[in-house]
Amino acid sequence: MAIPEPQFRNLIETHQRMVFSLALRILGDYATAEEVAQDVFLELHRSGERLESEDHIRFWLRRTAKHRAIDAIRRKSNRPEADADEWMEQDYAAPPSNSLNVSTEARLESLLRTLPDGLRAAIILRYQEDMLPDEIAAVLGQSQASVKSQLHRGLTLLRRKAAVTMKEYFREPA
Amino acid sequence: MNPHEPFHNPNPPEPMTEDFAALEHELRNALRPVDPPPGFADRVLARVRQLEPQSTESGQRAAEPKRARILMFPKFRTRLWIPSAVAAMLLIGFAGEQARVQIDEHRKAVEAQKQFETALQVTDRALEHTRLQLQRAGISFGEE
Numbered sequence: 001m002a003i004p005e006p007q008f009r010n011l012i013e014t015h016q017r018m019v020f021s022l023a024l025r026i027l028g029d030y031a032t033a034e035e036v037a038q039d040v041f042l043e044l045h046r047s048g049e050r051l052e053s054e055d056h057i058r059f060w061l062r063r064t065a066k067h068r069a070i071d072a073i074r075r076k077s078n079r080p081e082a083d084a085d086e087w088m089e090q091d092y093a094a095p096p097s098n099s100l101n102v103s104t105e106a107r108l109e110s111l112l113r114t115l116p117d118g119l120r121a122a123i124i125l126r127y128q129e130d131m132l133p134d135e136i137a138a139v140l141g142q143s144q145a146s147v148k149s150q151l152h153r154g155l156t157l158l159r160r161k162a163a164v165t166m167k168e169y170f171r172e173p174a
Numbered sequence: 175m176n177p178h179e180p181f182h183n184p185n186p187p188e189p190m191t192e193d194f195a196a197l198e199h200e201l202r203n204a205l206r207p208v209d210p211p212p213g214f215a216d217r218v219l220a221r222v223r224q225l226e227p228q229s230t231e232s233g234q235r236a237a238e239p240k241r242a243r244i245l246m247f248p249k250f251r252t253r254l255w256i257p258s259a260v261a262a263m264l265l266i267g268f269a270g271e272q273a274r275v276q277i278d279e280h281r282k283a284v285e286a287q288k289q290f291e292t293a294l295q296v297t298d299r300a301l302e303h304t305r306l307q308l309q310r311a312g313i314s315f316g317e318e
Binding site: 025030108130159162 | 194197200201202203205206207208210211214215217219221225
């Protein structure tokens with residue numbers, strides 16, 4: 001074993017919430033999220049000798065979890081980008097509001113899953129991990145300006161969707 | 175700080191804009207980290223243990239072909255190896271024969287050179303003997 005088992009177990013227990021949550025929010029599926037999270041830790045185990053510090057491990061796990069989750073989405077050909085543009089149009093049609101019994105948070109989470117991969121990843125890193133745009137840029141391998149733009153676009157899109165499906169909570173600015 | 179607790183920045187970043195403040199607040203609540211299903215760490219460790227012998231075996235298997243390539247070289251490359259060996263042997267034989275002929279010729283030349291030198295010495299002695307006898311008889315050559 002590249003990393004001794006007790007040390008590796010400790011690493012898993014320290015970071016499993018973060019890795020699993022990232023995979024879950026990106027994938028929206030518990031079973032696949034667990035599979036992806038396990039794969040991420042197996043990969044960590046293989047490359048553990050090269051990871052030097054706790055910060056480095058956290059950074060590596062975030063980036064790998066994001067990549068593996070996006071890969072899993074692509075494998076499933078479940079790409080919500082298809083309907084993203086129609087939501088960016090001003091004259092979209094309102095979908096039926098049939099989720100009144102679901103909590104606001106769960107509904108917001110399900111709306112988040114309809115965002116395109118890139119926007120969703122940026123939003124999750126920002127609001128789940130409380131990361132700053134420059135930190136997100138490092139994880140996603142993009143420029144800070146691009147991340148800021150993605151965050152803004154993602155929030156705009158999310159609010160637009162929320163204004164339709166959760167109009168009791170969110171309203172589009174006039 | 176308990177490392178198993180979700181990491182939450184006590185001072186969350188400033189909202190993107192005032193317009194998004196409510197949405198950002200709800201997003202932070204909605205995106206609280208969640209625990210993986212119970213036994214997650216055990217399942218990961220089980221997969222690691224399951225993969226380890228395989229990776230060792232595959233490592234051995236990866237090493238084998240290299241060794242095998244060396245050990246089984248003649249067997250798997252017969253078509254190339256046999257003609258090459260025959261050609262090499264013919265070349266060595268031809269070169270050996272050429273070397274033997276050259277050595278033989280050199281030996282004969284040395285022998286001929288020795289015989290020629292011996293003949294010259296004999297001739298010189300005979301001529302010297304004749305010249306001395308003629309000199310005794312009062313006849314001399316080349317002494318004007």
